[in-house]
Amino acid sequence: MKFERRTKIKDDQWFDIIVYAIATVILIMILYPLLFVVSASFSDPSKVIGGEMWLLPKGFTLDAYKEVFETKEVWTGYKNTIIYTVLGTLINITLTTLAAYPLSRKDLPGRSIFMFIIAFTMFFSGGLIPTYLLVQSLGMVDTIWSMMIPTAIATYNLIVMRTYFQTSIPWELQEAALMDGSSNTRLLVSIILPLSKPIIAVMVLFYAVGHWNAYFNALIYLNSEHLYPLQIILRNILITNQNALMEGDAFGLGERLLLAESIKYSLIIVASIPVLLIYPFVQRHFIKGVMIGSLKG
Incomplete structure (x- = not known):
């Protein structure tokens, strides 16, 4: 033994x-x-x-960083990206919560049908052109809303949050609150949301990172340079440096080539640091929320 x-x-x-x-x-x-x-x-x-x-x-x-931060468009891009990230994440969390909570309720008639319709969008979409025509018909092209409204709810995040509500918050607790005279709004605000900090932290991180790295929507919907997010600005800087190298004469070409090479690395750091700074503040909730919201489903 x-x-x-x-x-x-x-x-x-x-x-x-x-x-x-x-x-x-x-x-x-x-x-x-x-x-x-x-x-x-x-x-x-x-x-x-x-x-x-x-x-x-x-x-x-620090020549590469000086070159980047001396470009006024970089600061404009930072400002726009911060606005899109903060306001867009707020919209995302609000709408995702308001959609996920009712779908997690056992007393919602036809919730299986609603979930089927929602999950269907993960496999089939309208396509780029119909989506653009819809955004255009709503008058959101070349506005800040085109960066937030078309992606207001991510289906995967909705399913994860719904799963969390179903598996981590006892239905008996909700029934008890309703029997004590609590309204659905008060139940959501006073009981559900305080118990959902882990999954909310996960959703904030997912949505915030998505908005910070948003690139494609800006290319499609934005025409005005003063509305460009940081990712588009950084892309334009790289293209400008490459064009300058191609059009420049032989004199000084080596120095510009070296500077352009260094700028590529500095742009990665400039675009990544804000997201890296956010993660430590939500790490504890993030790990707990991912484990509960995904594995139990």
Whole structure:
């Protein structure tokens, strides 16, 4: 018996060692490209291209960041993206919650039909041209609303939130509140939402990251440069630098080529830092919400 127990303990130890070894390899594979991009953005581009820099910055310089932040359009893009992210996420959370909660109620007549219609949209859509014509007929083309209203509810997020309401908030608790005279609105505001902080944090992160990285809708619906989000501005900067290289003469071409190479790394950092700063504040709720909202469904 003791021999079997010792063998089991050794097997568990070897299992832990293998798991930690695999996790370490995966961590290095994910972390190294991120560290490389950060270091490359602060390094002399000639050393990056020459392969002299592999982890820590070489020839520290801020020329690429100066080039990016001296462009007025970058600040305009930041302002627009922050507006789209904050206002769009607020719309997303409000509408997703108002749709998911009724669909989670057992006393909603025909909820299976509603769920079938909603899930159907995950597999079949109207297509780009009909969608554009709809947005145009609503007068939202070249307005800030075209960046938020067409994507107001994500079907997957709606299903995850509905699953959370069904599996994590006891129906008996809701029945008790209704028997005590609580209205549906008060039940949602006073009981359901306070108990749904984890899934709300997940939805905020999902929607906020989606709005921050929004790119395609801006290309389709926006014509005015003062409405462009950050992603479009950064894309335009890269295209402008590439065109300048192609149209420039031989004199000074090497310097512009090196600067354009360095700008690519700095643009990645500029676009990614805000999202990376948000995640630590919602990490605890995020993990809990994903586990409960997805696995129990």
